[in-house]
Amino acid sequence: DAKTTQPNSMESNEEEPVHLPCNHSTISGTDYIHWYRQLPSQGPEYVIHGLTSNVNNRMASLAIAEDRKSSTLILHRATLRDAAVYYCILRDFMKTSYDKVIFGPGTSLSVIP
Amino acid sequence: DSGVTQTPKHLITATGQRVTLRCSPRSGDLSVYWYQQSLDQGLQFLIQYYNGEERAKGNILERFSAQQFPDLHSELNLSSLELGDSALYFCASSEQGARDEEAFFGQGTRLTVV
Numbered sequence: 001d002a003k004t005t006q007p008n009s010m011e012s013n014e015e016e017p018v019h020l021p022c023n024h025s026t027i028s029g030t031d032y033i034h035w036y037r038q039l040p041s042q043g044p045e046y047v048i049h050g051l052t053s054n055v056n057n058r059m060a061s062l063a064i065a066e067d068r069k070s071s072t073l074i075l076h077r078a079t080l081r082d083a084a085v086y087y088c089i090l091r092d093f094m095k096t097s098y099d100k101v102i103f104g105p106g107t108s109l110s111v112i113p
Numbered sequence: 114d115s116g117v118t119q120t121p122k123h124l125i126t127a128t129g130q131r132v133t134l135r136c137s138p139r140s141g142d143l144s145v146y147w148y149q150q151s152l153d154q155g156l157q158f159l160i161q162y163y164n165g166e167e168r169a170k171g172n173i174l175e176r177f178s179a180q181q182f183p184d185l186h187s188e189l190n191l192s193s194l195e196l197g198d199s200a201l202y203f204c205a206s207s208e209q210g211a212r213d214e215e216a217f218f219g220q221g222t223r224l225t226v227v
Contacts (some may be wrong), residue, residue: 042206043221044203087156106155
């Protein structure tokens with residue numbers, strides 16, 4: 001399975017942009033890059049996903065390197081509510097055409113008021 | 114609110130016992146996933162069902178089993194419980210279980226084995 005590598009933790013000041021990196025050097029051509037986050041005492045929630053092109057939605061932006069071996073989740077203005085564990089995951093398309101969502105340790109983001 | 118409902122929210126039971134956790138997916142979602150989250154292991158994928166059939170299996174113990182019913186709700190059965198089974202158990206659902214879909218997670222069931 002293709003794996004991802006993220007920093008264990010990051011800090012950001014409130015109302016400043018945050019860039020959360022993810023390395024996935026063994027990504028395959030059909031792997032989608034997904035980001036989820038988990039707020040304290042809650043279940044994970046979807047943030048954004050992409051394949052090759054950069055993506056934007058109301059929550060964040062996803063910048064994908066040209067060789068797809070890394071990506072960056074961008075929160076444009078961090079708020080206290082963005083303090084969470086952020087997971088970068090690859091959707092693995094198995095030989096049997098089945099699918100599952102595998103989470104790594106993630107990055108714990110702290111937002112400083 | 115993700116639309117995924119898990120019951121019960123909290124469960125305390127003794128070692129050796131058996132419990133059943135229930136998950137109702139979002140309306141229209143055919144695929145259900147179960148995850149275990151403990152302090153030292155992070156989020157571990159257990160099993161996935163699609164329209165009543167098992168689709169993928171992760172690190173699920175033999176003491177654990179799951180199924181998805183015709184109405185698409187799913188149950189995770191945990192038996193011969195051990196202290197180490199204490200964890201948060203999350204259920205997630207998605208439309209087809211495809212790799213470009215987002216998964217919606219419930220709020221989890223916190224299981225404490227004493």
